[in-house]
Amino acid sequence: MPALPTRATAAMVDRPIPDDPEGLRSEVVRLKKIVRALMGRAERDMNARHTDFGWFQDTIRLEDQVRARTRELEEAQLHIERINRDLQSAKDRLEREVDERRRANAALEQAMEQLVQTEKLAALGSLVAGVAHELNTPLGNSLTVASALSQLVQGFNEQLEAGTLRKQTLVDFVAQCRDAASLLEKNCRRAAELIGNFKQVAVDQTSMRRRRFDLRQSIEEVLSTLHPKLKHTAYGLELAVPAGIELDSFPGPIEQIVANLVNNSLQHGFEGRSEGHIHIAAEVVSGGQILLHYSDDGAGIPDAIAKRVFDPFFTTRLGRGGSGLGLYIVYNLATAALGGTIELTSGAGRGARFDLRFPRVAPSTALRGEEHDGPG
Ligand SMILES: Nc1ncnc2c1ncn2[C@@H]1O[C@H](COP(=O)(O)OP(=O)(O)OP(=O)(O)O)[C@@H](O)[C@H]1O
Ligand SMILES: [Mg+2]
Structure with a gap:
């Protein structure tokens, strides 16, 4: 079974x-x-x-x-x-x-790069237009004076040849020539000064050698060159930068930044004031960064203006010697040369304070001749 x-x-x-x-x-x-x-x-x-x-x-x-x-x-x-x-x-x-997203990202990156290039060109364009505009005044003035002088000389020569020259004419002629020469000198100096400033905007690489240096020492050096400006004034400067902060960076830009800030305190902050104080301090913060504090107790910068002070050609001393490039240069040096940042804290009547933060060892990408377009 x-x-x-x-x-x-x-x-x-x-x-x-x-x-x-x-x-x-x-x-x-x-x-x-x-x-x-x-x-x-x-x-x-x-x-x-x-x-x-x-x-x-x-x-x-x-x-x-x-x-x-x-x-x-x-x-x-x-x-x-x-x-x-x-x-x-x-x-x-x-x-x-x-795949599509990757392609879209690549296209976006390319578009952004083009935009940056376009903006750079636009910034350069407006800088060149500004340069032309600024130089136009002193050069135009010089041209006017030179042609007036030429007519004056011609008239003088005619009187001389005709034998009608009087002593008073000669005296007037000398005085007019002296005035013309002084006007020419003033305008040519202004043009040279502007060109000097524009050269700084280009972050002149040759004048910026990288080396190891002591921060306090290099600030002391620049302050000694500013000493004549401070000597006969009631304005005081206190340097609270400890010795021994050794940097591997560019001393030139740091000195230029300090010089521009001191000049601004004197020209803008302390204008019309019987006294004023400048305080410069520095500290090493985490991550190998240096914080350089610069402050004055002058007139301060009203909020509406503060947003624009780093822009090229922004000045409140138009026609009185200001080209508005000082802080633009400071900004370019702080970012392009030192690889850092700069911040302004101010307000009308509160003095001006600039906090500069930059690495103790400058990045190798700094000063590749890249021109920065300003903060805005
Ligand atoms: N310490 C300060 N106190 C008050 N105002 C300031 C101070 N520093 C700068 N400013 C303001 O910022 C503006 C821009 O300064 P910036 O140095 O760029 O140009 P400028 O000094 O007018 O001209 P330049 O430096 O080319 O001679 C000044 O015109 C001024 O109004
Ligand atoms: Mg200035």
């Missing part, structure tokens, strides 16, 4: 459903094999003499179960295949999107 389906046979069917397509496929194959084997066996047993009908029924039931299970597995396999297809198409879509 053939054996009834044993627990072992049931165990062969009741395995857990694998959750990967490959496992599912081999499970389906395996179950099909079991079904075929069982069917073959049932057929054989049907033909045998000792067929037991109960066992036959069990076999049929088992076979049904296996079929149902196989169907379930096949459906599960189809489902997983569908999920895989969906996943694959989602992955393709994502890859396409990443």
Whole structure:
């Protein structure tokens, strides 16, 4: 008598459903094999003499179960295949999107670079226009004086040749020549001064040698050159920079910054005041940075003006010797040469305070001749 389906046979069917397509496929194959084997066996047993009908029924039931299970597995396999297809198409879509985004980013970067170049050119354009405008006044004045002088000389010469020259004419002529010469000198000096300032704007690399130096020493040096300006005044200067702060940077720009700030305190801050104080201090802060504090207790800078003081050609002394390049140069030196930042804190009647922050070791990118476009 053939054996009834044993627990072992049931165990062969009741395995857990694998959750990967490959496992599912081999499970389906395996179950099909079991079904075929069982069917073959049932057929054989049907033909045998000792067929037991109960066992036959069990076999049929088992076979049904296996079929149902196989169907379930096949459906599960189809489902997983569908999920895989969906996943694959989602992955393709994502890859396409990443690709598109990468291309868009590259285009954006290029556009930004172009914009920066365009803005640089625009800044340069306005600087050149400003230079032309500023130089126009002293050069125009010189031209007027020179042609007036030429006419004067011609008239004088005519009188001389005609023998009609009187002593008074000669005296007047000398006085007029002296005035003309002084006007010419003043205007030429102004033009030379402006050109000197414009040269500084270009952050002249040759005058900026990098070296190791002591911060206090280099500030003392520049203050000694400013001493004559302070000597006969009631204005005082206190230097609270400790000795021994050694920098590997550009002493030239630091000296130029200090000189421009002191000149501004004298010209703007203390104008019309009987006394005034300048305080210069420095400290080493975290990250190898130097903080240089410059302050005066002068007139201060009203908020409306403070926003514009670093712009090229902004001056409140138009026509009185101001070109408005001093703080623009300071800004360029602080950022381009020293690789740092400069901040103004002020207000009308509160004095002016400039905080300059720059690295103790200047970055190697500083002073590659890049021109900065100003803060705004
Ligand atoms: N310490 C200060 N106190 C008050 N006002 C100041 C001070 N420093 C600068 N300013 C203001 O900022 C403006 C811009 O200064 P900046 O040095 O750029 O030009 P300027 O001194 O007018 O001309 P330049 O420096 O070319 O001779 C000045 O005209 C002045 O109004
Ligand atoms: Mg100035």
